[in-house]
Amino acid sequence: MRKFMIIITLIVLVLFVVDKFVLKEKGLINKVEENKYEVIKDADTLPVGIKVENQAPNFRVKDLSGNQVSLADYRGKKVLLNFWASWCPPCKAEMPHMEELYKEHKEDGFVILALNMTNTEDSLEDVTTFVEEQKLTFPILLDEKGEVSAEYEILAYPTSYFIDSSGVIRNKVTGALDKEKMDKELMRLP
Numbered sequence: 001m002r003k004f005m006i007i008i009t010l011i012v013l014v015l016f017v018v019d020k021f022v023l024k025e026k027g028l029i030n031k032v033e034e035n036k037y038e039v040i041k042d043a044d045t046l047p048v049g050i051k052v053e054n055q056a057p058n059f060r061v062k063d064l065s066g067n068q069v070s071l072a073d074y075r076g077k078k079v080l081l082n083f084w085a086s087w088c089p090p091c092k093a094e095m096p097h098m099e100e101l102y103k104e105h106k107e108d109g110f111v112i113l114a115l116n117m118t119n120t121e122d123s124l125e126d127v128t129t130f131v132e133e134q135k136l137t138f139p140i141l142l143d144e145k146g147e148v149s150a151e152y153e154i155l156a157y158p159t160s161y162f163i164d165s166s167g168v169i170r171n172k173v174t175g176a177l178d179k180e181k182m183d184k185e186l187m188r189l190p
Helices: 002-022 028-034 089-108 124-134 147-151 179-188
Strands: 060-063 068-070 078-084 110-116 140-142 159-163 169-174
Touching (some): 078 179, 089 179, 159 179
Parallel strands (some): 078 110
Antiparallel strands (some): 159 169
């Protein structure tokens, strides 16, 4: 059994060397890197807006504890900004995936900001109950008047924006995401 493990280890090592040094640009290792978004120099000079490669519009809202929070507070982190409601079935479906992803990557400079469209809820209690039932640990923000949702032109739930550490929107996805899709997009963010 030990010889078998040594042989397997050597084969993997040889494949890595071939991939990295012989195949170079065509190897699998470089393919992962080429899918990353390029770092945008002078990102602060980009226009503010909701299109890809715009600076994400800043906002200031309260979290579930009543603290004031703004998107700018998370500058320097990779952000998944998710617009959701407790009554939305696709939102319910993606929340466990978001929680898993957050737990795996929160120490890597990644945050999920789940912005509840509180103006569409029956009560704030519905939001609190939902968060407790789902055992969510990432920041839950409240769009009490629907102003942020309007600024980001949210027409369907859930909608997610992937924002890089410079505050630049890199992708927008309407509809529920599974963990694999979220993880792939997170890995692309600089």
